[in-house]
Amino acid sequence: MSLLTEDWMPVRYRDGCRAWVAPSELADPRIVAFDADRADFNGALVQFAIALLQTSTPVVEPDDWDFWFEDPPDSATLTAWFSPLAAAFEYDGEGARFLQDFELRAGRGVSFEIAGLLIEAAGEQSVQRNTDHFVKHGQVAGMCPHCALTALLTLQINAPAGGSGHRTGLRGGGPLTTLVLCHPQRSLWHDLWLNVRSRSEFLASQGDPRKAAPHFRFPWLREIGAIQPDGGETSPLLVHPDHVFWAMPRRIRLDLTDTGLGDCDLCGRHCDRLIRRYETKNHGLNYKGPWNHPLSPYYETKEGWLPIHPQPGGIGYRHWLAWVMGVATQQKGRRPATVVSHFLAHLFPRAKGQRRLWAFGFDMDNMKARCWYEATIPLYGLADCQPEAQRQAQAEVGRWLAGAELAASCLRSAVKEAWFGKEARGDLSAVEAGFWSRTEPEFYRQLESLITSLRSDGDGDSRVDRLPVRAAWHRNLIDTCESLFDGEFVGVAAIERQNMRRVVKSWHRLRANLRGPAIRKALGLPDAEGPGTSNKAKGASAAPRAS
Structure with a gap:
């Protein structure tokens, strides 16, 4: 069962109707946005789509980028782009599964209720002490496979501190993501494509392109030891550049044996394979070193550049300069996300029209989610x-x-x-x-x-x-x-x-x-x-x- 062929991504059409589509349909001009029941799922889905396009794109020259922006590919073209990656997007079976630990099997880890995949889920201690006042446990008992996989994707992207050996995400817990959007709205494809660079530019940005084995791009295709030595760390030079989009800090495997009939507690759709539990284990990939995720702005410290995270108070114009142009002073250095700086420097003159910046992410207090923030801010004609x-x-x-x-x-x-x-x-x-x-x-x-x-x-x-x-x-x-x-x-x-x-x-x-x-x-x-x-x-x- 593959995420490249199934209709698992909820989208909204221009007329307001909702549907579920496969990734090969993302260039349909009628689609304007993702439409999951949770804001964090929408954030994860748009990052998945950008990652898939950046990983598979045949674009080499700037003129190629222009062509696909003005004349979006059809479903058959996208299928051809994605098909070489098919093995990495299977999510069922005894072997490798999408974003799931290669070695973990039933009984080799700790079993948790499926609700534990949600960022805001009450922890075991909160349930025992009856302190889950605002986010009650027991609200989500079963998820359809598509929602469970979206929850898993969201967790791997945003993974907060989770106790001894349970790693945070490549950008830390609850990173800020900033993307360039069309204004006024055109289609989902145009929003996605504005955040994709040519393949040559992307491969030159970080990592080691010579590490061509699939597991250096998609870490769930092999055991952790094939990438990171026992007790070691994973730095950019140990993996392929694509890995930055497919990081897997948490060792998790969905339990696809103990399933049943019922309605998904997230999307409400009836399902004949409702997933109730997952297995997890500590000591996943430990991301350290000069990582530069292309979708996040960074701030400067004595130890180097670190990704920015949302803070109490939300998102507003006080962030405009740092997230759009960057700040370089003796007191603080800030730089925008790579996709933003690349757009302003190279794409804006070619992709005519006004643009906006979409910023979103969790405000985390260690492992506790305090708030989800998202907002759009204008870019105007600065690149001109x-x-x-x-x-x-x-x-x-x-x-x-x-x-x-x-x-x-x-x-x-x-x-x-x-x-x-x-x-x-x-x-x-x-x-x-x-x-x-x-x-x-x-x-x-x-x-x-x-x-x-x-x-x-x-x-x-x-x-x-x-x-x-x-x-x-x-x-x-x-x-x-x-x-x-x-x-x-x-x-x-x-x-x-x-x-x-x-x-x-x-x-x-x-x-x-x-x-x-x-x-x-x-x-x-x-x-x-x-x-x-x-x-x-x-x-x-x-x-x-x-x-």
């Missing part, structure tokens, strides 16, 4: 700008974000001081979330205007005065912080419940900080005119209103 103009955009947006980060910190400190005093501790993430949400529309308006201006300037005329734009952004930051302080967080509370001395003090401090030299320097604005400006700002307005 000349290199010097792009550098100017990078520097200018960096100033805006530096000023915004300082403003958010000022607001958070002021609200904390007004509510509790300076020394108090607690979660004030809602304050910063409100700030980032409120300032986002203006950021994107200014960003689009900046990029339009840089495109019209050609090579980016450095003589253009950007001070009015920075001053407008500064004014927006001030207005937003003062409005949130007075109208959302502090000023709306009943006066008898507040310490007005503390409120007034924090209000004046907020106003002074928002107009002070630190934020002006971050924004690249000149010092405020006249002596004593900071003191004037402190007393320039009345204290916030109280209800």
Whole structure:
């Protein structure tokens, strides 16, 4: 039974109808997106599809890429691309199975309920202590083979810390994934193809292309020892470049013997082979070294570059620069995903039209999933700008974000001081979330205007005065912080419940900080005119209103 021939991938057609298709149907122009019942499954399916195309594509030259973007392949063509890989995508039988440990058999590991494949599933300890308050156990007792395999795929991609010897994914637990999408929407094929490079470019990126044996590409085709010595590590040079897409940190084998009739607890479809359990064992492939997954942005540390993971607070415009253009400062280095930088540098001029960035992933606290985040952010026509103009955009947006980060910190400190005093501790993430949400529309308006201006300037005329734009952004930051302080967080509370001395003090401090030299320097604005400006700002307005 093969994932290359069965209709196992849920998709949504342009008219809103839902269907299940085989990978060879992915270029059907009627299909616009994957349509699984879980957001993390959709994220895993799109990564599977990109991986399959990148692994099988015959594209060698840029012109070949252009051809398939404008004239998508038919089902027979995709079948021909995929057929040489058929042995790696069988998921049944006594031999090698897709993403399942080659050696593991019933009784050689520990048996778990099938729900354990889900990232958010309650652990054994939570069930025993009855602390599974929000994610109850027992909700998923059986899955159809297609949902079970999608859950397995999702786990291998996102594998969090799972106890002694249960490895995390190649990018760590719950990595952030960023993909380029068409805007407006065209078809699923166009979205997938924007994230596929020519075969020659991909093979030159990392790994050892000379390791041609199939198990160096698809690790489930042989025992672990054929790739990684006992107790050792798996680095990029030990495997083929394709391996980065098909990493298998967890040793798992689905139990296909103890099955039965019933409805799948995930997709709801009736199934005559409902899977209830799986076998697992520790000490899978231990991914270490300079891996560079093409679908993830990275940040710089003393030890090297590490993949970025979603954090509390979600996804917003504060991530735009790092995930689209990268950041290079003494304090922090960020670089975009390879598919994003490659698109902006090479594909954008050929694939005409606006594009967006789709970012998604789990916010993990060790082995506990706190939240699933996903969002799309605009790319605009940045790639149409000349290199010097792009550098100017990078520097200018960096100033805006530096000023915004300082403003958010000022607001958070002021609200904390007004509510509790300076020394108090607690979660004030809602304050910063409100700030980032409120300032986002203006950021994107200014960003689009900046990029339009840089495109019209050609090579980016450095003589253009950007001070009015920075001053407008500064004014927006001030207005937003003062409005949130007075109208959302502090000023709306009943006066008898507040310490007005503390409120007034924090209000004046907020106003002074928002107009002070630190934020002006971050924004690249000149010092405020006249002596004593900071003191004037402190007393320039009345204290916030109280209800």
